Structures are given as structure tokens and as C-alpha cells.
Amino acid sequence: MFYEITITQFSKMLQNLSAILDKGMQFAENKKFDVDVLLNARLAPDQFNFIRQVQIACDTAKLGASRLTGKEAPQHPDTEKTLPELKERIASTLAYLETFSPKDYVEAAGRKISQPRWEGQWITGEEFAIQHMIPNFYFHITTAYAILRHNGVDVGKKDYLGKMPFKK
8 A cells, every 4th residue: 555655656746747847848938938937936935946845745755765665765965956957856756766666565554764853753654654755745746836837837737636547
């Protein structure tokens, strides 16, 4: 279950985010303004900008998977400033997520998960996935989507959700 709700779904949403980035770039080109306007946009003065939302979404996916499985995650120094750099960050995260299999998650639910900012406190892998990792990932994906939408990029729910596995 943890593999499907993290790796499978996070990969899909990061692919959707990459496609939404393409729409943002096309929007800026069509309206003849610098795409940096979108990359540095934010919804509120005290909220992270678009670039940081993408970075955190990627970090949440890769570091969450790492914490649940014990596999070492790649390092990203958070230096992205351009749309191609953000797309590469997403691609790198997706490549890392592809290295996982359901077998990697066999003991994930019972793992003790901690982070430095939790000051020695911990939660189980199940609690971490359900109460922190998944909500945090979707918060940053949704906020990145909302920043572009707020700035006029023609994206909608179908862009956010991506292709559905419909059957006939």
C-alpha cells in the first residue's frame, strides 16, 4: 500500500507538475513576459515562491521515500532559478522514485521516523506517511498549481489530476 500511495502517486503528480510548468512557459511566451515572473510569484507575501514550492514537493517525495525505506536520497542544493532547472529537478526526483519497488516498503509502516526539527521525537512510518508526507507533498503541489492559475496560466483540474486509468 505505501508504495502505491507514495511512489506511484507522487510520480504521477510530479509528471503533471512538469506538464503544468510547460504550460506556464508557453503562457509567458504568448503574453511576451519573462517566465521568471511566474517562477518568483507567490500567493501571499509570507509564502514561498513557485520555485520553492517545486523544490519542496520534490524533496518531500524523495526524502519521504528515503525515510520510509532506508534508501539514500540524492542531494539537491536548491539552486534552481530557471524553468529548465526546475524541470531537471523534477526529472531527477522521478528517476530516483523509479528505483523503488513494493518490496522496499515491506517494513515501512513500523519504522521510526524522525527529522532534526522534531528535536528527538519520532513517529511510525505509517503515521509519517499518512499525517506528514502525503499531506505535505500535496500542499506544495497544489500551491505551485495555484500560483500559476492565479497568474492566469490556463490550467485546470484535468492538468492537476493528469490522465486517469479509466477502463471500458
